[in-house]
Amino acid sequence: MITNTKYSGVISIAIIEDIDDIRIPMREFLSSCAEFLCDIDASSVEEFLEKYRDDVQLDVILLDIGLPGISGLGAIQLIKERIPNCLILMSTIHDEAEKIFQALKSGASGYLLKDTPLADVKNAIVEVYEGGAPMSPPIARKVINYFNKNETKITAANITTKEKEIIAQMVDGMSLKMIAANLGNSVETIKYHTKNIYKKLHVNSKTEVVAKSLRGEI
Amino acid sequence: MITNTKYSGVISIAIIEDIDDIRIPMREFLSSCAEFLCDIDASSVEEFLEKYRDDVQLDVILLDIGLPGISGLGAIQLIKERIPNCLILMSTIHDEAEKIFQALKSGASGYLLKDTPLADVKNAIVEVYEGGAPMSPPIARKVINYFNKNETKITAANITTKEKEIIAQMVDGMSLKMIAANLGNSVETIKYHTKNIYKKLHVNSKTEVVAKSLRGEI
DNA sequence: AATAAACTCCCCCCAACGTGGGATTGTAAT
DNA sequence: ATTACAATCCCACGTTGGGGGGAGTTTATT
Structure with missing residues (x-):
């Protein structure tokens, strides 16, 4: 990785947010922090992509999820392709589980609600830069609940040992005939x-x- | 839910941790906080289960993952069964992805590394009590990476849009006939x-x- | 001794699936 | 203009899978 860092220790950031009343104060505040260099702000993904210059290192992008034109969600992949080493911090008013997971799957590294105080946004940027994954508490809870749900049912149905063996074979793509051969039974069994x-x-x-097995719902 | 809270606003906590040098200072510190009531400390799950009285509300348990006897990991399910409304905050020295996910799947609500300063532990307990999911930054990053991995390989084989739609339907357990109906095609298509x-x-x-799809191999 | 719960295997039936062809349209690239 | 390919459908054939029965064994529990 080639680093074009201008001053070591300074985090180069960009803000993409369509609402002026959020973007402008945010930029002013973050620019006032010695830790940051706010190179770019844009009110749309399209504008950002125009302004962005590939030879200037960009460490973190603060990305609104609900943008006109290319949505923040779609932007993640675009940005990741063009600037693979850039970390993306999503910012949103909604806390819909669907969008959160889509964003995380696409490559976002953190997720803030828009009511996050500026001081906390600052901390979040530093945290994501240092290898963390800042999430507003309600978001974090949704993420961990995603795991919870899946395996709570582990004791739900009382699957016997034999049944587990057969399920394992199914997951391996075996036909009933092959399973019978592998387990030394007749197909009827x-x-x-x-x-x-x-x-x-x-x-x-x-x-x-x-599907159930691989989702951990058994 | 019947609340046996002694004083409203006070969070009732327990500590399960086998290393005295960690548990004792922890208890002293947390007991000194006005927000907490530290009813129980124990050096093993077995000891905790003996000490615990069902008629006393317990809000949060700080649970070490690497305990002698019943491991912290196994304890999660036991505790959740007996005290369903109790939140569990894991504490660990390792940050192995495997154990993290197992813990989250079993029902843990937060995950701290053992080098977390006491003041941050305090904040984490409050956060988890208020509906958040405190995680030490390296843990949070692992959790979000879990999501990343799953969808990055989607471009591996050159699967067309239509094919992706059909695969999604297959994963949902649809028969070819149902897929045809859902996508407005003939079964032959x-x-x-x-x-x-x-x-x-x-x-x-x-x-x-x-199987391939759910393993992220597509 | 009786009951329940796994496990073993067999029958039949029909729907669903997998495989081999072939035909047509439209669109994008060369 | 030609090639290439995704997408839409059709037929035919054999295999596999899902649902309904029934009958026997062992093992553990009551």
């Missing part, structure tokens, strides 16, 4: 067990069993 | 695309496509 598995999991196809 | 999907992914069943 495997069929019998799959019927019970389906009843316990409330599904009616191998595919759904595999 | 869906069959045509599945053939191509199978060739591209080198598989020969829906089940394997679902």
Whole structure:
């Protein structure tokens, strides 16, 4: 990685936010911090991409999620392609789980609600730059709940040992015939067990069993 | 929920930690905070379960992950069963991704590294009590990276948009007929695309496509 | 001794799936 | 203009899978 850092220790940032009443004070505040160099502010992704110069290092982008034109969500991938080493800190008014996960999957490194005080935004930028993943508390809770949900049901259905073996084979893409061969049973035996598995999991196809299993819902 | 809170606004906490040099100062510090009531400290899960009385409300448990006997990881489920409304804040020296995810899946609500300053531990307890999910920065980064990984490889094989739609339907457990209905095509069209999907992914069943997809191998 | 709960295996039936062709349209690239 | 390819459909064939039965074993629990 080639570093074009102007002054070591200074974090180069950009702000993309369409609402002037948020963007302008934000830029003024962050520019006043000795830690930051606010090279760019833009009211849209399109504007940002015009202003951005590839030879200038950019460390962190503060990106609004609800932008006109290219949405913040779509922008993540664009930005990551063009500036792979740039960290993206999302800022949003909504705290919809869907959008949060989409953003994180696309490559965002942190997630702030718009009511975050400026001082905390400053800390968040430093934290993300230092390898953390700042999230406003309600966001963080949603993220960890994502994990919770999945495995709470682990004891839900009482899957027997044999059934677990069969499920494992299914996940490996085996046909019932192959499972029978692998486990030393007749196909009919495997069929019998799959019927019970389906009843316990409330599904009616191998595919759904595999999906549930890989999602950790078994 | 029946609250047995002794004084409103006070957070009732417990500490489970086997190392005296950590547990004792921790308890002293937290007890000195007006916000907390530290009812219980224990050097093992077994000891905690003995000391715990069901009629006394407990809001937050600070739980060491590497305990002798019942591990902190195993303890999460035990505690959640007995005290469902109690929040669990894990504390650990390791930051292994595996254990973090296991803990979060089991029901932990936050995750601190053991080098966290006492003042920050205090803030973390308040944060988790107020609905947040405090995580030490390296932990938070691991958690968000978990999301990143899953969707980066989507461009590996050159799967077309249509094919992606169909794969998504497969993952949702749809039959080819249902997929056809949902996407407004004939079953034959869906069959045509599945053939191509199978060739591209080198598989020969829906089940394997679902498995690959959920493993992030597409 | 009786009951329940896994596990084993068999039958039939029909729907769903996987594989092999082939035909047509439209669009994008050369 | 030609090639290439995604996308839309169709037919036919054999295999696999899902649902409904039933019958026997063992093991553990009551």
